[in-house]
Amino acid sequence: MAQRRSPFNLSTCARPNILALEPYRCARDDYKDDGTNILLDANENAYGPGLNVDKLQGASSNGSVASKEDLEVDLLGLNRYPDPHQTELKQLLCDLRNTDSNTSTPLTPANLFVGVGSDEAIDNLLRAFCRPNHDKILVCPPTYGMYTVSAQINDIALVKVPLLPPTFSLDLPALTLALADPTIKLLYLCSPGNPTGTTLPPSAIETLLSHPTWNGVLVLDEAYIDFAPDGASAAPLVTEHPNLVVLQTLSKAFGLAGIRLGAAFTSPQIATLLNALKAPYNVSTPTSQLARAALRPAHLETMRANRARILAQRDRLVAALPQIPGVGGFLGGFDANFVLVQILSAPGGTPCNETALRVYERLAEGRGVVVRFRGREWGCGGCLRVTVGTEREVDRFLGELGGVLGEVYGERGREGDEGKAGSGSKGDAGDEERREEAASKVVG
Numbered sequence: 414m415a416q417r418r419s420p421f422n423l424s425t426c427a428r429p430n431i432l433a434l435e436p437y438r439c440a441r442d443d444y445k446d447d448g449t450n451i452l453l454d455a456n457e458n459a460y461g462p463g464l465n466v467d468k469l470q471g472a473s474s475n476g477s478v479a480s481k482e483d484l485e486v487d488l489l490g491l492n493r494y495p496d497p498h499q500t501e502l503k504q505l506l507c508d509l510r511n512t513d514s515n516t517s518t519p520l521t522p523a524n525l526f527v528g529v530g531s532d533e534a535i536d537n538l539l540r541a542f543c544r545p546n547h548d549k550i551l552v553c554p555p556t557y558g559m560y561t562v563s564a565q566i567n568d569i570a571l572v573k574v575p576l577l578p579p580t581f582s583l584d585l586p587a588l589t590l591a592l593a594d595p596t597i598k599l600l601y602l603c604s605p606g607n608p609t610g611t612t613l614p615p616s617a618i619e620t621l622l623s624h625p626t627w628n629g630v631l632v633l634d635e636a637y638i639d640f641a642p643d644g645a646s647a648a649p650l651v652t653e654h655p656n657l658v659v660l661q662t663l664s665k666a667f668g669l670a671g672i673r674l675g676a677a678f679t680s681p682q683i684a685t686l687l688n689a690l691k692a693p694y695n696v697s698t699p700t701s702q703l704a705r706a707a708l709r710p711a712h713l714e715t716m717r718a719n720r721a722r723i724l725a726q727r728d729r730l731v732a733a734l735p736q737i738p739g740v741g742g743f744l745g746g747f748d749a750n751f752v753l754v755q756i757l758s759a760p761g762g763t764p765c766n767e768t769a770l771r772v773y774e775r776l777a778e779g780r781g782v783v784v785r786f787r788g789r790e791w792g793c794g795g796c797l798r799v800t801v802g803t804e805r806e807v808d809r810f811l812g813e814l815g816g817v818l819g820e821v822y823g824e825r826g827r828e829g830d831e832g833k834a835g836s837g838s839k840g841d842a843g844d845e846e847r848r849e850e851a852a853s854k855v856v857g
């Protein structure tokens with residue numbers, strides 16, 4: 414059919430910063446969860462949802478026994494819009510964190526925003542505080558990519574103050590200096606960090622919160638906090654600091670990435686802003702129902718048992734990886750459900766992006782084991798980020814990694830010999846650049 418003539422021109426009508434966006438790539442675009450792959454790339458919970466589905470009882474009881482009703486979606490109620498306030502869900506989230514309490518004032522539902530994953534809160538904070546094309550956010554690479562993606566979508570400029578490798582601690586003097594810029598409205602920090610696995614010390618957070626001139630908000634993303642030692646969450650501190658937001662999610666330790674439920678703990682004033690600007694029915698009825706179930710004692714037991722299994726497998730990875738020839742050191746810390754590990758140019762060599770990229774590609778394409786190449790992130794040269802899987806997945810990963818490294822070094826040796834004889838190929842630097850870029854574009 415012939416196109417109608419129209420004054421409409423997408424390229425001048427849509428916002429330039431939106432036209433400039435690259436199509437969003439996420440973990441499951443590249444390697445599917447079709448049962449053939451071992452997915453150690455998106456920091457999901459390999460042991461499954463934190464829901465006690467094995468020992469369901471017929472009837473609800475005092476809350477310590479999982480009940481069928483907890484998990485049954487009220488199908489006949491789906492014609493009605495969900496509760497826009499989600500007070501019961503918010504209270505359960507407060508109950509979870511009030512036990513960690515390092516403050517005398519308990520959290521209440523007035524301290525909360527709940528949304529479609531913590532990604533919704535990341536974006537809503539930008540919309541609440543930053544004027545497009547005017548204000549800025551401050552991020553500390555290497556960090557979670559969604560802060561940058563959301564900033565681009567909202568036409569907000571980025572200031573970067575990198576973390577200090579190899580521990581990835583905060584550069585407090587540089588941050589203090591940067592926060593003198595009055596157009597910086599938000600500082601996004603991640604603790605435990607992605608991809609660093611490092612928990613930031615409360616003293617550093619307190620130092621930033623008491624900056625002498627900065628009129629802005631510190632957003633502390635605690636997506637992985639339940640893998641850190643108990644009591645590490647800064648959520649209770651929001652009752653003392655009007656400029657603190659703590660993000661959490663049910664996607665990681667709770668194993669519920671599929672329901673999309675994230676939370677922002679903050680002052681009642683900021684929570685009011687976030688709740689005012691959200692879409693009214695952002696949390697669906699099934700999501701709310703499953704989230705509330707997951708936060709009840711009988712189901713929390715399952716989450717805690719799964720978490721203990723993940724921590725045991727994390728310890729195994731930390732002990733076993735350095736035994737494989739060609740695996741270098743770990744960077745960052747071990748407070749999340751992943752590790753960041755260097756791959757070397759040769760056994761005993763130096764961290765090497767080319768080798769790490771080859772290993773990443775061969776693991777995924779030849780052997781169905783998908784990890785994440787992070788070698789282009791600040792301070793992460795030669796690094797792969799590996800999500801902790803089940804015991805069987807960790808076995809498989811360790812075996813395949815040893816095999817792939819042997820293969821890659823063997824080929825490298827033969828290429829070297831051929832090179833000496835004058836017929837070898839040194840590889841195409843442009844091609845490697847493109848492959849590294851493609852492997853780095855996935856957000857998460």
Ligand SMILES: Cc1ncc(COP(=O)(O)O)c(C=O)c1O
Pocket residue numbers: 455456529530531532533557603606607634636661662663664670673674675857
């Ligand atoms: C640091 C960090 N924050 C937030 C998220 C997104 O979480 P959600 O699934 O709640 O949107 C992720 C996901 O990988 C993450 O790594």
